[in-house]
Amino acid sequence: MQTHILGYPRIGSQRELKKASENYWADKITLKELLETAASIRKGNWELQRAAGINLIPSNDFSFYDQVLDMTMVVNAIPERYHDVILKEGKTELDLYFAMARGYQKNGLDITAMEMTKWFDTNYHYIVPEFTKNQKFKLFSSKIIDEFKEAKREGIITKPVIIGPVSFLLLGKEKGEDFNRLDLIDSLLPVYLELLTQLVAQGAEWIQFDEPYLALDIDEQAKATYAKVYKAIHQHFPKLNTLVATYFEGLRSNVDLAVSLPVKALHIDLVRAPEQLISVLHKAPIDLTISLGVVDGRNIWKNNFSESIEIIKMAINQIGEDKVMIGTSCSLLHSPCDLDHENKEETLTPIIKSWLAFAKQKVEEVAQLKKLVLGNATTGLEELSANKHAHEIRQNSSLIHNADVKKRVSNIIESDARRGSKFEARKVAQQQVLNLPLYPTTTIGSFPQTKEVRSWRSQFKKGSISEKEYNELLAEETSRAIEWQENIGLDVLVHGEFERNDMVEYFGEQLQGFVFTQNGWVQSYGSRCVKPPIIYGDVSRPEAMTVKWSTYAQELTDKLVKGMLTGPVTILQWSFVRNDQPRSVTCNQIALAIRDEVEDLEDAGIKVIQIDEPAIREGLPLRESDWKEYLDWAIKAFRLSSSGVKDETQIHTHMCYSEFNDIIESIADMDADVITIECSRSQMELLDAFVQFNYPNDIGPGVYDIHSPRVPNKSEMEELLIKAKNVLPEGQLWVNPDCGLKTRGWEETRKALVEMVSAAQAMREKVAASVE
Structure with a gap:
């Protein structure tokens, strides 16, 4: 043997x-x-x-x-497009390999990943x-x-x-x-x-x-x-x-x-x-x-x-x-x-x-x-x-069991997972409050986590700087990010998430039932590694997790600032999950914790709240006969987390690197007011699913690939928006990158977002010209 x-x-x-x-x-x-x-x-x-x-x-x-x-x-x-990396640039086989994975933008060559x-x-x-x-x-x-x-x-x-x-x-x-x-x-x-x-x-x-x-x-x-x-x-x-x-x-x-x-x-x-x-x-x-x-x-x-x-x-x-x-x-x-x-x-x-x-x-x-x-x-x-x-x-x-959490999950009723009104009515109410232009621009949430930001976090954890000093540094970084976003003309801003180490780990650290490792790193793609939390017991939220930084950022500007949360399915999927109860039960526990956070953000005056769910498609069982059971509890968990707010509060969600064609009805059933998706690497191919199904809510098809260091220009993004406009009504379209910008550098981020805002403005001018 x-x-x-x-x-x-x-x-x-x-x-x-x-x-x-x-x-x-x-x-x-x-x-x-x-x-x-x-x-x-x-x-x-x-x-x-x-x-x-x-x-x-x-x-x-x-x-x-x-x-x-x-x-x-x-x-x-x-x-064939990568052959020039070797033939003209004289690069090695490994450089060619990295160009295929990451794109290549040097010496006049501009090759997408x-x-x-x-x-x-x-x-x-x-x-x-x-x-x-x-x-x-x-x-x-x-x-x-x-x-x-x-x-x-x-x-x-x-x-x-x-x-x-x-x-x-x-x-x-x-x-x-x-x-x-x-x-x-x-x-x-x-x-x-x-x-x-x-x-x-x-x-x-x-x-x-x-x-x-x-x-x-x-x-x-x-x-x-x-x-x-x-x-x-x-x-x-x-x-x-x-x-x-x-x-x-x-x-x-x-x-x-x-x-x-x-x-x-x-x-x-x-x-x-x-x-x-x-x-x-x-x-x-x-x-x-x-x-x-x-x-x-x-x-x-x-x-x-x-x-x-x-x-x-x-x-x-x-x-x-x-x-x-x-x-x-x-x-x-x-x-x-x-x-x-x-x-x-x-x-x-x-x-x-x-x-x-x-x-x-x-x-x-x-x-x-x-x-x-x-x-x-x-x-x-x-x-x-x-x-x-x-x-x-x-x-x-006794570490893994919490009677109050179990009781709350058992008391969930169907109406807990439904918004008060249909999307059409919510959109009217939201536009009256938010007053957004056509092709509204935003980002997915995170901004570059520079060496300095990571250093502050490390020093704080080691006790080299106090909590007060750490928070002051984060506040300064957040203030700079808000001011810069205002200056370039973004419509819906984000606070940048400088206080967060990871989109799942950050929340897990504040939820009961989670534990963390020092070196439990796992590869996500390329050099990108994540350190998944371990869900060992019943999950609950002792206190607010994001309200402090979201409200601080909103106080700095008259523009809208999104509250940024990670959804229950993604927290589940990107954690190491306890294997002593059904995953659906654990997911509902997380959903209730996120629901509490959403309601606290709304009470604090945050009018746009994004609940990221990039892992919805990832969690889909590999056999089609098993899909319905999973989608029933996964979509319900998202709605449970997002449905406790008023019509005027706009709920966004984000998904990346997923094929939606086969589950588009379930995506629609999430009933998010705005969904932002990855579309740039596929040249808007993913939009086909939303068109054929006649997706009813708003969509932000990502117009540039953040997983590559190359910087796209305005005309490139405008061309993608035209493709989107040709298949979806203009009133449904948002303009955004395809994912968060945490892993990118500030120089490329600034250049790319300026180009993105210009592309959105160009599309608005086209609309104005056609009306005249």
């Missing part, structure tokens, strides 16, 4: 890769220094797994930005491959080979992790002529076969093909493509140990297809879909090894050894010990690196820490489970007893 993991975090336990990448982009370190940091992280990850006793250690789970972009480079699916979207139902983002009809592929980047050889020099024969060819095509988008991207398999497959030839020549014994689409609803062409691809791979490499990995959901209707593939092993996620094991074991051919994903790669709770051992032994009894592997449910990319780095009891109490396991500890759990299953009656009794004790303490702890 072998042990393995599907992948390990690549950011480094102290976010070394983030820091090195950003320093490289800022020309503060050399390419050699960046590569040395990456090599050190890879070596550390491999050594950690070897020391723990993992049998099959993955390689190519490391990435400078994103594993899908890596595969795009490997097979040379590089869009590739589209980015969520990795299934996670908060990780991937760079979307672009495919054209009759596209040809070839081996370009040698990354997979290089990293295998690198580990081999350390004495480790790794299991290269490769995005399977079918999922790679399905993860992308067709560009240009109408065709099906799966039609490209005949061009792509030979490149995969060539790659495997080189890996086998180097001594590779196992290959992991990540095929998450096998756990989704797929059509007959996709199913036929799977059968064709893995038949060809087996014919060319009959002795190669191939493992097809599925995760995030059960195989369900695809179980017959999955077990029939001519591969050595099939990995299934038994955390998300434990019920699939019986069907898989029953239908698996006699020579198929089943990899049991029993250690949770998506959450931070300690594994329940007793339950996992029962699952593993059941599999052994049916198919034999030699046909069973033990692994993580998915890649540990989605887990923080190492619980050992959490050493502040005031941040994470010892009792709650005893309930947790991060990536390093999960690796150890995989190895421990093998020892516990294969040992004799007395082997591991102490470990098993300690594990059982930790689970019993957590289950019965």
